[in-house]
Amino acid sequence: MRNFDTDALECLAAIVEEGGFERAAVRLSITQSAVSQRLRALEAQVGTVLLVRSRPLKPTAAGRLLIRHALHMRLLRADLDTDLQDLTPGMGAAREEDRVSIAINADSIATWALPALGPLVTAGLPLEIITDDQDFTHEWLREGQVLGCVTTLKQALRGCKVLPLGAMQYVAVASANYAATHCPQGLTPHNFRDIPFIAFNRKDDLQTEFVSRACGLRRVKLSQRFVPSSEGQVRAALDGWGATVVPELQVRALLASDALVNLAPGVTLPVDLYWHCWNLDSAVIDRLTAALAGAAASALALKPGKSAKPAARSTAKKTARS
Numbered sequence: 001m002r003n004f005d006t007d008a009l010e011c012l013a014a015i016v017e018e019g020g021f022e023r024a025a026v027r028l029s030i031t032q033s034a035v036s037q038r039l040r041a042l043e044a045q046v047g048t049v050l051l052v053r054s055r056p057l058k059p060t061a062a063g064r065l066l067i068r069h070a071l072h073m074r075l076l077r078a079d080l081d082t083d084l085q086d087l088t089p090g091m092g093a094a095r096e097e098d099r100v101s102i103a104i105n106a107d108s109i110a111t112w113a114l115p116a117l118g119p120l121v122t123a124g125l126p127l128e129i130i131t132d133d134q135d136f137t138h139e140w141l142r143e144g145q146v147l148g149c150v151t152t153l154k155q156a157l158r159g160c161k162v163l164p165l166g167a168m169q170y171v172a173v174a175s176a177n178y179a180a181t182h183c184p185q186g187l188t189p190h191n192f193r194d195i196p197f198i199a200f201n202r203k204d205d206l207q208t209e210f211v212s213r214a215c216g217l218r219r220v221k222l223s224q225r226f227v228p229s230s231e232g233q234v235r236a237a238l239d240g241w242g243a244t245v246v247p248e249l250q251v252r253a254l255l256a257s258d259a260l261v262n263l264a265p266g267v268t269l270p271v272d273l274y275w276h277c278w279n280l281d282s283a284v285i286d287r288l289t290a291a292l293a294g295a296a297a298s299a300l301a302l303k304p305g306k307s308a309k310p311a312a313r314s315t316a317k318k319t320a321r322s
Helices: 006-018 021-028 032-046 061-087 106-122 137-142 176-182 206-215 230-238 248-256 283-299
Strands: 100-104 127-131 148-151 160-175 196-199 223-226 244-247 260-262 269-278
Touching: 006 021, 006 032, 006 061, 021 032, 032 061, 061 100, 061 283, 100 106, 100 137, 100 283, 106 127, 106 160, 106 230, 106 244, 106 248, 106 283, 137 148, 137 269, 148 283, 160 176, 160 206, 160 230, 160 248, 160 283, 176 260, 196 206, 196 230, 196 244, 206 244, 206 269, 230 244, 230 248, 230 260, 244 248, 248 260, 269 283
Parallel strands: 100 127, 100 148, 196 223
Antiparallel strands: 148 269, 160 244, 160 260, 160 269
């Protein structure tokens, strides 16, 4: 078995994570020339190209394998640091290059996930959270760029284990003034085309899925505006941009204060969430899993696989977004 230089492996991972040689050099506190030299040496040792010089830079198949190995090495160091901190509290903080990466959808970040991870970060875990659409976060895990992800995918990925977290309930809301002016009867099959919906991005199909479910229609076409932030969507709705479909957990207080109005009372769209992570004996993975599972158990109303409150004439497939 070949031994790979740890610095060279971290250099390859940094180039991909930072999106270029210059930013990788800044992160690693070396020159850009040194970054190039380490990459060339690693490619010479492997005997193949490890990066596709495109925009953005992309790892080749061999490059992805080596990046995954680099992340495994980070996890081993993080496990060691965790064990040592248990024995000798007050040890120095972990290095920047030892960061542990996971992928979580934006709605979970905006609601229940950060409070769960806070104690781990406070204890010294060098955590990096990557956000993406919850139908796509598993691709980060599949590519070996993170050690775990929150996703809607139920089937465990190769070499990984999966844990059901629960179902996040989504509702359609608008500001009280907007609702009173444009849709005083709420969301109906007759007015949804006239209501602009605030979506996260072009991947976000929750808006159409919710309207389809609420109105009992197989296909709907909406007028949409895009705000790539869970908090930003709520802010835009409060400012009268239109309606949006967001987690009930996120807007519960605003609904109670009548700042926002539920446009389809009695209708919710449940989105099942799962935690996928590497199937390894790791204290760090175990602590991440326990933290996320514990928070989800108290924050998410339903467990995957259970039926949600039925909506009238619903035929829509349940999907999700970030």
